[in-house]
Amino acid sequence: MASEQDVRARLQRAGQEHLLRFWAELAPESRAALLAELALLEPEALREHCRRAAEACARPHGPLPGLAERLRPLPAERVGRASRSDPETRRRWEEEGFRQIALNKVAVLLLAGGQGTRLGVTYPKGMYRVGLPSGKTLYQLQAERIRRVEQLAGERHGTCCTVPWYVMTSEFTLGPTAEFFREHDFFHLDPANVVMFEQRLLPAVTFDGKVILERKDKVAMAPDGNGGLYCALEDHKILEDMERRGVEFVHVYCVDNILVRLADPVFIGFCVLQGADCGAKVVEKAYPEEPVGVVCQVDGVPQVVEYSEISPDTAQLRASDGGLLYNAGNICNHFFTRGFLKAVTREFEPLLKPHVAVKKVPCVDEEGNLIKPLKPNGIKMEKFVFDVFQFAKNFVAFEVLREEEFAPLKNAEPADRDSPRTSRQALLAQHYRWALQAGARFLDAHGAWPPELPGLPPNGDPPAICEISPLVSYSGEGLEVYLQGREFQSPFILDEDQARELLQPRES
Numbered sequence: 001m002a003s004e005q006d007v008r009a010r011l012q013r014a015g016q017e018h019l020l021r022f023w024a025e026l027a028p029e030s031r032a033a034l035l036a037e038l039a040l041l042e043p044e045a046l047r048e049h050c051r052r053a054a055e056a057c058a059r060p061h062g063p064l065p066g067l068a069e070r071l072r073p074l075p076a077e078r079v080g081r082a083s084r085s086d087p088e089t090r091r092r093w094e095e096e097g098f099r100q101i102a103l104n105k106v107a108v109l110l111l112a113g114g115q116g117t118r119l120g121v122t123y124p125k126g127m128y129r130v131g132l133p134s135g136k137t138l139y140q141l142q143a144e145r146i147r148r149v150e151q152l153a154g155e156r157h158g159t160c161c162t163v164p165w166y167v168m169t170s171e172f173t174l175g176p177t178a179e180f181f182r183e184h185d186f187f188h189l190d191p192a193n194v195v196m197f198e199q200r201l202l203p204a205v206t207f208d209g210k211v212i213l214e215r216k217d218k219v220a221m222a223p224d225g226n227g228g229l230y231c232a233l234e235d236h237k238i239l240e241d242m243e244r245r246g247v248e249f250v251h252v253y254c255v256d257n258i259l260v261r262l263a264d265p266v267f268i269g270f271c272v273l274q275g276a277d278c279g280a281k282v283v284e285k286a287y288p289e290e291p292v293g294v295v296c297q298v299d300g301v302p303q304v305v306e307y308s309e310i311s312p313d314t315a316q317l318r319a320s321d322g323g324l325l326y327n328a329g330n331i332c333n334h335f336f337t338r339g340f341l342k343a344v345t346r347e348f349e350p351l352l353k354p355h356v357a358v359k360k361v362p363c364v365d366e367e368g369n370l371i372k373p374l375k376p377n378g379i380k381m382e383k384f385v386f387d388v389f390q391f392a393k394n395f396v397a398f399e400v401l402r403e404e405e406f407a408p409l410k411n412a413e414p415a416d417r418d419s420p421r422t423s424r425q426a427l428l429a430q431h432y433r434w435a436l437q438a439g440a441r442f443l444d445a446h447g448a449w450p451p452e453l454p455g456l457p458p459n460g461d462p463p464a465i466c467e468i469s470p471l472v473s474y475s476g477e478g479l480e481v482y483l484q485g486r487e488f489q490s491p492f493i494l495d496e497d498q499a500r501e502l503l504q505p506r507e508s
Contacts, residue, residue, distance in 0.1 A: 001032065002039040013043040015209075016050070022216035022368055030217035037219055041203070046211070049202065053379045054209030056356040063311035071305065071314065072297045073325055074397055080270045081399045090266060095156075096273050097265025101149060102157035105248040108146065108262045111332070111385065112177065112255040113170035113199045113223040119420075120412035124173040126255045127180050130409065130420040132427065133467045133491045138255060138409070139180065143187030144470035145262045152474060153265070163263045164245055165189065167196045168232055170223040174198050197236040199228035204361045204378045212363045212378050215370070220361050225382025226254065226332070230349040233341060242338050250341065252385065254332035256409040258423040259430065261475060267398050271335040278392035279335035280304075282328040283402040288315040293330040293386070295397050302395040304330045304386040328397055330386060331406045340392065348391045354381040404430060404475075425461055432462035435494075438479035441487045442466065450490075464490035472499050 002010075004023070011017045019038060026034065082090065100106050116125045126139040136144075146163050154161050169177050178196055181187070186194055201221040203211040214220035224231070229252070233239055242250070249268060253260050261267070264281075271279040282295050289312070293304040307315070310326065317325040361378035363371050389395055400406070407426030410418040435442070442464035444450050450463030472494055473479050482494060482502040494502075 002035055004031075004035065007035050007038050010041070010043045011038065014041070014046040014050070016046060016211050019211055019213060019219065025368065026217050034217045046203070049381065050205050050209040050211060052354065053205040053356065053381050054207065056354070056381075057207055057358065057379050062308065064309045067298070067305070067309060068311060068314045070299050071326070072300070073319070074295065074297060074302065074328065078395065079328070079397045079399060080274070082266060083401050093269035093273065094266045095269065097267070097269030098153045098156050100249060100268055100272060101153035101163060101263060101265060102159050102161045104161050104246050106263050106268055107164040107166060107242060107245070107247040107250050109166040109168065109229075109250050109252045110142070110255055111168055111226045111229065111252065112173055113168055113226070113228065115172050118410055118412065124169075124177050124255070125409065126177065128409065128420070130258065130424040132424060133465060133493050134469070134495070138258060140184070140187055141258065141470060142260065142262055143189055145474060146189065148470050148474040149263050149265065162190070162193050164193045164195065164242075164247065166238060167194065168199055168229055169196055170199050171201055171221070172223070195238070195241060197232055197238060199232040200224045200235070202381055204359070204380050206378055212361050214362055214364070216364055216368050220363060220378070222380040225355070226385040227352055227383025227387055229385055230341070230344050230352070230388070234345040239338060239342055239345065248338050250336045250338060252334045252336060257331065257333070257406060258409060258427050259405050259407045260333065261405060267335060270398055271396060274394070274396050276335065276394050276396040277337045277340040278389060278394070279396045279398060280386065280389070281331055281333035281405070282397050282399050283331055283406050284399065285324055285327045285329045286402070288312070288324060290329065294326045295328040295330050296326055302389045302392060304384070304389065328399065332385065334385065344388050344391060348388060352383050352387050354383050357382050428465055428467060429462045431466050431468045432464060434468060434473065434476040434479055435466045435483055437476065438482070439484035440466070442492070443487060443489050445490055447489070465492065466490070467493045469493070469495040471496050
């Protein structure tokens, strides 16, 4: 282990000697833990990290000057649309996706390294229950969608297939996530096909470039953003694991979208048939100022431009059809070939520029008192997973319907958007639509018919509560055999047991 003298010299070279200012007060075990942590920080890299953080924070925020002249929407030939394509084209995409899944060439990769601080919980977001009748967590819903898509692909092609699940965690989420999966028997997935790995951590920094102490004996560290994926793939030899399994295509997504379709065969098939090495699902922006990044081109190169970087005038621009010119909202739902990921990890990752995230970072004051700040006091430097789009040889985007595929969980109640309530309502509204389309009718909790509405309320529960297990239907398929011509009492859960029961002959 490095000595105190060695660590002090390294910190002096980095300009961070203050990290040992409570040394005299620490017990031997606390001293050893702090030395071990500080010894991992390379002086030159630490000095550069702090310098870049302070400089980036000092730069003026807001729309980038001159960006409007460099900005263009994606060319039409690079964009597919799930809802606006003819049935035969969609069927062809889906069939190709199922074929690749049946050949064991598709994996999913979950970005789950962030902490649920905005949600107000101390555990990983994937363990969160939004209040569904079944009580399922985000992790369980996602695992069951994997099982169902494996089943559908296997049935179509007469084979047994596997979609490996790679889960990128961090120091904060790995332990709880691994324990949660073990407690729930990996949701009946083969544990050998669930691969968890950690992303790197970076020190949090004050606005003037000083590393923050979380405690007298511990540096405040934070995950390096979802763009830390590329270093983590290399650190843990994940691409080598994929190669051994025969995986060629990877569906990468964020943990907090309750409607995410894992290994979506339509999306996979579209990207494969387009010959894409990199792709992004997008949703149409709800309104010009919606705080989502826009997938577009800058100087002819595909990338995501953050909403704060686009001027209001540019955000308001209209296309010839009357819709927003820059309307492709990024939802952190991506397709990559393994070959492209290999090129990124070996060649392009060092070119990614970190972004500034101004945060409230728990710390100690000059006297060593623990402080939970009420306003932002520090900088966390993050890389974004989508910053690699610029390196793609054939980038495509795939537009999907928001109400079918995007309902993120980010904020604690009583927030009016992206909360447990809005996530739950989005899923239940989707399942209610599926049930009606399959021919079901519902009675409310009082035994009365719900009023017939021209459409579901935009904010609120559907007229009747219906939850459909992903193990019964992945995207609304096959429900007629259970629901056609039947009446159900709200709330109603269609799980595997209920489905089997509904297949029994009806009494005359």
